[in-house]
Each structure stands twice: as structure tokens, then as C-alpha cells.
Amino acid sequence: EDQVTQSPEALRLQEGESSSLNCSYTVSGLRGLFWYRQDPGKGPEFLFTLYSAGEEKEKERLKATLTKKESFLHITAPKPEDSATYLCAVVQGAQKLVFGQGTRLTINP
Amino acid sequence: GAVVSQHPSRVICKSGTSVKIECRSLDFQATTMFWYRQFPKQSLMLMATSNEGSKATYEQGVEKDKFLINHASLTLSTLTVTSAHPEDSSFYICSAKRDTYEQYFGPGTRLTVT
Numbered sequence: 469e470d471q472v473t474q475s476p477e478a479l480r481l482q483e484g485e486s487s488s489l490n491c492s493y494t495v496s497g498l499r500g501l502f503w504y505r506q507d508p509g510k511g512p513e514f515l516f517t518l519y520s521a522g523e524e525k526e527k528e529r530l531k532a533t534l535t536k537k538e539s540f541l542h543i544t545a546p547k548p549e550d551s552a553t554y555l556c557a558v559v560q561g562a563q564k565l566v567f568g569q570g571t572r573l574t575i576n577p
Numbered sequence: 578g579a580v581v582s583q584h585p586s587r588v589i590c591k592s593g594t595s596v597k598i599e600c601r602s603l604d605f606q607a608t609t610m611f612w613y614r615q616f617p618k619q620s621l622m623l624m625a626t627s628n629e630g631s632k633a634t635y636e637q638g639v640e641k642d643k644f645l646i647n648h649a650s651l652t653l654s655t656l657t658v659t660s661a662h663p664e665d666s667s668f669y670i671c672s673a674k675r676d677t678y679e680q681y682f683g684p685g686t687r688l689t690v691t
Contacts, residue, residue, distance in 0.1 A: 500678045511670045511682035512621070514579070555620065559678050563609060567620045 470495045470560045474568035481546055481575050489541040489571045491556030499559040501539050503532050506553045506570070515541075515554075546575045578604050581673050583683035590661055591691055598656045598686045600671030606651035607673035611680060612644070615668045627654055661690045 471494045481487055493501065500519055504512035516525040518534040525532045529550060531542040541554055553572050557565040580603040590596050600610060609628050613621040625646050627633040633646035643665075645657040654673075658665055666689050672680040 502679065504682075509668075509685070509687070511581075511583075511672075511685045514679060514681055517677075517679055563674065563678065564611075564623060564626065565678075565680055569620045 470558065470566050472556055472558055472566050472568035474554075474556050474571050476571060477569065478572040479574070481543075481573070483547055483575055483577050484545050486542070486544045486546070488543070489554055489573070491539040491541070491568055492537060493539070493556075493558050495558045495560065495566075501534055502557045502565065503530075503539070503541055504555040504557065506555055512555055543573070546573075548575045548577050551575045579675075579679075579681040580604050581671065581681050581683040583671055583686050585686060586684060587687045587689075589689045589691060592662055593660055595657055595659045596661055596688060598658075598669055598671075598688075600654045600656070600673070600683050602652045602673040602681075605673075605675055607654075608651070608676060609674050610648060610654040611672045611674075612646060612654075612656050613670045613672065615670060615685075621670065624656075658688065661688070663690045666690045 473492045475490045503515040506512040516532040521536045523534050529544050533540045551574050553570040555570045557567045560566045582601045584599045612624045615621050624639045625633045625635045627646050627648040629648050629651050635641050648654040670685040672682045674680045
């Protein structure tokens with residue numbers, strides 16, 4: 469069964485303190501791994517798509533990497549506005565997405 | 578690009594009434610649209626998948642007669658919650674995709690049934 473597990477559930481950092489979020493996945497034939505950011509009371513915002521092991525994508529302070537079993541979202545020198553829930557998902561079947569439970573990230577000033 | 582809107586953003590209705598939520602892809606034609614439900618501090622739960630001009634495919638456990646989905650065009654899908662009850666209160670989010678796997682999400686609709 470396709471499965472996505474994210475850790476930690478919640479993470480508190482000080483402004484400027486770099487860290488990484490983990491997304492472990494089990495899927496038959498990876499067709500894409502996605503990272504989204506979700507702010508409270510809003511829909512998820514698309515961040516990255518990764519397709520194959522070794523691939524990396526960057527956007528501002530965020531960098532996503534992919535191996536055959538997991539993906540990391542590295543956040544460098546975060547700012548309070550980076551506080552959000554970060555969701556990881558993989559494609560299941562023809563086009564559905566299976567989401568992890570998310571990591572709630574809080575950046576304290 | 579890839580902007581998806583939802584309307585309304587918030588709705589309060591009385592038990593037994595029906596509510597319609599619209600989802601539009603503003604700057605692209607969506608081959609497929611999806612409807613999700615999200616409970617507080619939980620991840621997204623897929624309710625149904627819809628393609629323009631065809632019947633929606635519902636996930637196991639989702640009542641087709643309660644959650645009516647119409648996908649009339651490549652840019653518009655609607656979700657109607659029929660005979661709403663307090664347990665239907667939730668955050669409903671739609672998404673749309675083009676010809677790749679990425680889904681682009683709307684801002685969500687907060688439904689409260691009193």
C-alpha cells in the first residue's frame with residue numbers, strides 16, 4: 469500500500485536556525501513527489517515536484533532533495549514568515565495524491 | 578500561472594439545506610479537478626475526482642448522493658452538499674491539474690452547518 473510518513477510532526481526553530489523536514493514514502497513506481505506549504509485556513513501552495521533520486525530543487529530558503537526512499541525539505545536561515553505546515557505527497561494510481569500528515573513548522577523571531 | 582479560485586470562502590447554513598461550492602481554474606484548462614475535505618490539524622482527505630463532462634469518481638466511504646459534483650467545463654467544477662448536517666461542517670478544498678501530475682489548490686471553503 470502506498471504510504472507517506474512525515475517527521476517531525478511539529479518543529480520549533482529560532483529565526484536563522486537551519487533544519488530539515490523528512491518525508492518517507494512507499495510507492496510502487498514513483499511518478500512524482502510533491503511538497504506543498506499550507507498556511508492556517510488556506511489551501512496548500514505548490515512548492516516543488518521531484519521525479520527521480522538525486523534530484524534537487526530550490527526556492528529562496530527552501531531546498532528539496534530526493535532519494536529512493538525519502539525526501540528532505542531543507543530550510544536555511546528561516547524567517548518567521550516561513551512558519552506553516554509543510555505537506556509531502558506522492559502520486560497514487562493514475563493521478564491521485566497521497567499526502568503525509570504534515571510538519572507544523574514554527575519560526576520564532 | 579496555475580491559479581485556482583473557490584467561492585464562497587466561508588458559508589454558514591442551517592441543517593437540512595443544500596450548499597454549492599464553486600471551483601475555477603483561472604488561467605489554465607484543467608483536465609481533472611479534485612475535491613478534498615480537511616479536519617482541524619489533519620491532512621487532506623480526497624473525496625472525489627472529476628473530469629469534464631463525465632461522472633465523478635468518489636472515494637470509498639464518500640456518499641455520492643450527499644456530495645454532488647458537477648464538472649461542466651474545463652475551468653469549473655462544483656460541489657453541492659445536499660441536506661447538510663452539523664457533521665458536514667469542515668474545510669473543503671478543490672484542486673485542479675493540467676497534463677502533468679501537479680495539483681494546484683484553491684483557497685478552501687469553510688462550511689459551518691448550524
